Amino acid sequence: MAQKPSIPKGTRDFSPAEVAKRQYIIQIMKTNFEKFGYQPIETPSFENSETLMGKYGEEGDRLIFKILNSGDYLAKANEVVLSAKDSQKLTATISEKALRYDLTVPFARYVVQHQNEIEFPFKRYQIQPVWRADRPQKGRFREFYQCDADVVGSTSLWQEVELVQLYDSVFSELRLEGVTIKINNRKILSGIAEVIGASDKLIDFTVALDKLDKIGEEGVKKEMTEKGISAAALEKVQPLFNFSGTITEKLQKLSVLLASSDEGKKGIEELSFICDNVLKLGLSAATLDLDVTLARGLNYYTGAIFEVSAPEKVALGSIGGGGRYDDLTGIFGLRNMSGVGISFGLDRIYLVLEELNLFPETVTATSAALFINYGNEEAFYAMKAITELRKSSIKVEMYPENAKVGKQFQHADKRGIPFAVIVGATEIQSKKYSLKNLVTGEQLLVDFEELKEKLS
Known part of the structure; x- marks a missing residue:
């Protein structure tokens, strides 16, 4: 007996209903992206390894899927490295391409290549x-979808203001209220590292701090200590672990903490501009919050950073994020090209909408009617009506075989099709159609225009 096939862990098949719900979310995103002036592009599913490696930090590099070179990939492998079983060095000789880890780095490559x-x-x-x-x-x-919106070629902080509004606009249309858009600034984190005497360990400091909601205060302190951050530095950073108040109050506390750091003060100035204008313009579905522990582990952020949390009633964590990356295109040779962008986590947003029962019933609507097949003559008469109904964008179909009528009705029931259209000798002779409501059992004899009206 053949073994039942399976799919790799961390991947999924999607049913027609699931695809319909995903497309519903994607269409709302596309509509809002274009409403805000963003244009669509696409890039390859895999890139040259050198394009991706080293752009996401040590942790990110480990999570990149490498693609083996085609053919006899071991033939060109370094014998010494192969014998030593040094996987890191060996990978570079047998894999020149990798699946993309995100859409931002490929976008930076795209900008440089098509500048x-x-x-x-x-x-x-x-x-x-x-x-x-x-x-x-x-x-x-x-394997999951990312839905990104980025703008490059502008240092204006109005772009950050607009991206917060874009988040809010999408969540409003999805009817997803209670979302929190967390904001911070990498300059503030750099300033904190500076005033506590840990500038040389900025990446270690931010990566550990970013895990506060996952491993807790003690876990963060333990990781920082293991990375060589002193006890004195941890004592100075203690206020960050219980940083409460309004955005204005938090900014005032940061002004005191970072009084001796020019970099930190610049971060406060940028955050103040963004937050002040967002709050004055107002948000519909989301709440803006300043989170000083928000670091995001990606090395390329240089200014504002964002992370979107699902409503508290759904324990799912982040459903989006992004930030300003002034130096990203510089790694591909294009200097002084500032960018800022955000990403929506489609899969997690789907789970949130599902858990909160926010998908409209019409999203998964199937065909409006199933025409019952009584034979070739009846089927031809039915197909003429079906062809005209489809021209009016009415979703209808005919059962392909002249099977038992009970089986055809059962098929409609399992598919959730609300109407059946019965076309027999009597209907053909009178040039009409019997329309049966499969929910109520009511059956009417109608002409084509009436049929079209009722199925619309």
Whole structure:
């Protein structure tokens, strides 16, 4: 007996109903992206390894799926490295390509490669799958879609203001209220590292701090200590672990803490501008909050950073994030090209909408009617009506075989099709159609225009 096939852990098949719900979310995102002036692009599913490696920090690099070179990939492998079983060095000789980890770095590569064709500032959106060799768990998959909106070629902080509004606009249309858009600034984190005497360990400091909601205060302190951050530095950073108040109050506390850091003060100035204007313009579905522990582990953020949390009633964590990356295109040779962008976590947003029962019933609506097949003559008469109904964008279909009528009705029931259209000799002779409501059992004899009206 053949073994039942399976799919890799961290991946999923999607049923017609699930695809319909995903497309509902994607369409709302596309509509809002374009409403805000963003244009669509697409990039390859895999990139040259050198494009991706070293752009996400040590932890990110480990999660990149490498693609083995085609053919006899071991033939060109270094014998010494192969004998030593040094996987890190060996990978570089047998794998020259990798699946994309996110959409931002490929976008930076795209901008550099097509810089002479692009009109700056360039606002793009991109909705494509990405891959991460992560440990699968609820809301965390190895293959998932990202939905990004970025603008490059402008240093204006109005872009950050607009991106917060874009988040809010999408969540409003999805009827997803209670979302929190957390904001921080990497300059503030740099300033904190500076005033506590840990500037040389900025990455270690931010990566550990970013895990506060996952491993707690003691876990963060333990990791910082292991990375060589002193006890004295931890004592100075203690206020961050219980940093409460309004955005204005938090900014005032930061002004005191970072009084001796020019970098930190610049971060406060940028955050003040963004937060003040967002709050004055107002939000519909989301709440803006300043979170000083928000670091995001990606090395390329240089200014504002965002993370979106699902409503408290849904224990799912982040459903989006992003930030300002002034130096990202510099790694590909294009200097002084500032960018800022955000990402929506499609899969997690789907889970949140499902848990809160926020998908409209019409999203998964199937065909409006099933025409019952009584034979070729009846089927031809039915197909003429079906053809005209489809021209009016009415979703209808005919059962393909002249099977038992009970089986055909059962098929409609299982598919959730609300109407059956019965076409026999009597209907053909009178040039009409019997329309049966499969929910109420009511049956009417109608002409084509009446049929069209009732199925619309």
